Amino acid sequence: MTRYLLFAFLLIATSLASQAQSSLYMPRDVQQAYKNGTRSPDGQPAGKYWQSKARYNITITATPPSRTIQGTEEIVYFNNSPEPIQYPTFRLLLNIHKPGALRAGNQDEDYLTSGVHIDHFTVDGQPQTWPDPNGFVLHRVKLPQPVKPGDSVKFTFNWHYDLSITSNREGVIDSTTFYLAYFYPRIAVNDDISGWDRSNFDDLHEFYSDFNDYTVTIKVPANFVVWGTGTLQQPETLLQPAVAKRFKESFTSDAVIPIATKADVAAKNVTTQNAVNAWQFKATNIPDMAFGISDHFVWDAGSTIVDDATGRRASVQAAYNDTTKDYPHMVGFARxxxxxxxxxxxxxxxxxxxxxxxxxxxxxxYPMMVNDETYGEDTALARLVAEHEIAHTYMPFYMGINETRFGFMDEAWATSFEYLIGHAANAEVADRAFKEFRVAPFVKDPAAEFEIPIITPGTAVTGSGLRANQYGKAALGYLAVKDLLGDATFKKCLQGYMKLWNGKHPIPWDFFNTFNRLSGRNLNWFWNNWYFTFNHIDVAVKSVTKTSTGYTLTINNVGGFAIPLDVQIVYADGSKETLHQTPAIWQKNQQLATVAIKTSKAITSLLLDGNIFMDTNEADNMWKAPVKK
Ligand SMILES: [Zn+2]
Incomplete structure (x- = not known):
């Protein structure tokens, strides 16, 4: 009996230990989603998965140099949640500019405005008092009656705000060039994980949006061109015939076509000469809309095939001040x-x-838009930044990522793609840039902020630790799993994950579990190692011993991250060899790995080189054969 009990205990202990190995920490909000049947533990949306949607019809009037923007909008919101809605949350993102708004960083006076003024608000045609006009970003509104599951509700807003003089993601570019983003009152995301998105916007943590349908009309005086998200309606009524003709040609041309040159702008040859032109853009199933307007920017355009199977082309445009050195190359870079x-x-x-x-x-x-500063003569940097921002088309926009909570599902992918496109052009330059900008900042600094687990919700992290978790550190995790799986399997998993969750709201567990399922491997040891631990990068040569077939190299993993590495060997005869090791060497034992080196030659020296997986302590990465006396 005693023996039996002991055996049973051992059995339970063993199974718990193996469970700990094979399962990931899972917060209660995720467990609940599995229990409610909205998501499946194999990484797929489950039968009861839902997300809501809105249809926006927005009209904006801008009359630069006046910084005041007037807007009206109608929002039809479809409640696809299983619960009635009585208290929806609205987000007035530009209230970040109000004095007293909770911001992640300091701002100068030119950043401040009086915020968004709601002049009129109705619910299903009934005028309502806008609650809390002195509030900031988040507004919880009580509806006269609840919106049942499957029902819709109509809101209208009249509002105005002043653009801030200090411009970053939006604002005044120059006295007659404006960038309009986050400019309209929007209903927050309500999802199966967190309910209404009530995270504050602090100008550091980014965004979270549903996939909505938009019609946006921007009214501007003659000679102002509007560039933006969506299909421009009837360009021939807005542009003068020669410009409209060139614009149309650009959709089928591989060449970079100057749509509006400096001479065209000076001669007022670009837009139709009405007192006011109404530029209308439409887009469906898209997370957001953004616009740039100017009366003096020049305009280039071309297009390229983006889908070889169908021959579909995408238009590539650039709008810029004629004095810049890098922007004339921009259509080429973006194409x-x-x-x-x-x-x-x-x-x-x-x-x-x-x-x-x-x-x-x-x-x-922004969806279909990039707002980049000019880098002067540094066209390489201008190109890298444009590539990074265009890569965001996939994450967060194609995938509906909650960037506020899971920024690493967004930024780290853009950072990985930025590295891979750069690497294809020039491996050495890409490695150097990636190490300098993306890895060194957190590897060279021993601060604990850089060792916070990547899975930590972004809402609980800030500053440099947040940056490392969202960009370089998490990108290294993605690049490490690419190395672990090999390109073919990695691509199958990545594309499978993207197709499965396109237009939805995946969370990290959906990503991990989808990769596990599609690779046919339980990668939880790897996910746990990279995304759920306080690890850093530090490997060390423990020993190199002679064997009958060559040598055995033993590597200590001091920092803990399961990195790929090259073993660079120099032999006594002067020849060299590089043995690549994938992160698989850490699967069995994440502290210690052995590498069998088959050779009949004598090794003089050996180096562990992680390349972009920069080691915090390189001093112990080298081994030299003892000199014979
Ligand atoms: Zn980014």
Whole structure:
């Protein structure tokens, strides 16, 4: 009996230990989603998965140099949740500019405005008092009656706000060039994990949006061109005939066509000469809309095939100040990026009809739009930043990522794709740039902030630790699993995950579990190692011993991260050999790995080189054979 009990205890203990090995920490909100049947533990949306949707019809009036923007909108919101809605949350993102708003960083006076003023608000046609006009980003509104599951509700807003003079993601570019983003009152995401998104916008943590349908009309005076998200309606009524003709040609041309030159702008030859032109853009199933307007920017355009199977082309446009040195190359850079991302990594055809790179002061992505500063003569940096922002088309926009909580599901992919496209062009330059900008900042600094597990919700992390977790550290995790699986399996998993969750709201567990399922391997040891631990990068040569077939190299994993590495060997005869080791060497024992080196030659020295997986302590990565006396 005693023996039997002991055996039973051992059995339970063993199974618990193996469970700990094979399962990931799972917060209660995720467990609940599995229990409710909205998500499946194999990484797929389950039968009861839901997400809501809105249809926006927005009209904006801008009359630069006045910084006041007037807007009206109608939102039809469809409640696809299983619960009635009585208290929806609205987000007025530009209230970030109000004095007293809770921001992640300091701002100068030119950043401040009086925020968003709601002048009129109705629910299903009934005027309502806008609650809390002195509030900030989040507004919880009580509806006269609940919206039942499957029902819709109509909101209308009249509002106005002043653009901030200090411009980053949006604002005044110059007195008659504006960038309009986050400009309309929006209903927050309500999802199966967190309910209403009530995370504050602090200008550091990014966004979370449903997939909505938009019609946006921007009214501007003659000679102002509007670039933006969506299909421009009836361009021939807005542009003068010669410009309209060139614009139309650009949709089928591989060449970079100057749509509006400096001479065209000076001669007022670009837009139709009405007192006011109404530029209308439409897009469906898209997370957001953004626009740039200017009366003096020049305009280039071309297009390229992004889907070899169907021959579908995407338009590539750039709008910029004629004095810049890098922007005249921008259509070429962006066209190359669309082709490369569509055909290589992630290898999914660029999903939109166009992209426009607009010269502003940010390095920021929006669906079909990029707002990048000019880098002067540094065309390499201008190109890298544009590639990064265009890569965001896939994550967060194609995938509906909650960037606020899971920024690493967004930024780290853009960072990985930025590295891969750069690497294809020039491996050495890409490695150097990636190490310098993306890895060194957190590897060279022993601060504990850099060792916070990547899975930690972004809402609980800030500053440099957040940056490392979202960008370089998590990107190394993605690049490590690419090395572990090999390109073919990695691509199958990545594309499978993207197709499964396109237009939805995946969370990290959906990603991990989908990769496990599609690779046919339980990678939880790897996910746990990279995303759920306090690890850092530090490997060390423990020993090199002679065997009958060559040598056995034993490596200590001091930092813990399961990195790939090259063993660079120099033999006594002067010859060299590089043995690549994938992260698989850490699967059995994450502290210690052995590598069998088959050779009949004598080794003089040996180096563990992680390349972009930069080691925090390189001093113990080298081994030298003892000199014979
Ligand atoms: Zn980014």
């Amino acid at each position: 190359n990026a669309l082709q490369w991302f569509s055909r290589n990594w992630p290898g999914i055809p660029y999903p939109y009809e166009k992209t426009t790179i607009f010269q502003g002061y940010a390095g920021m992505e």
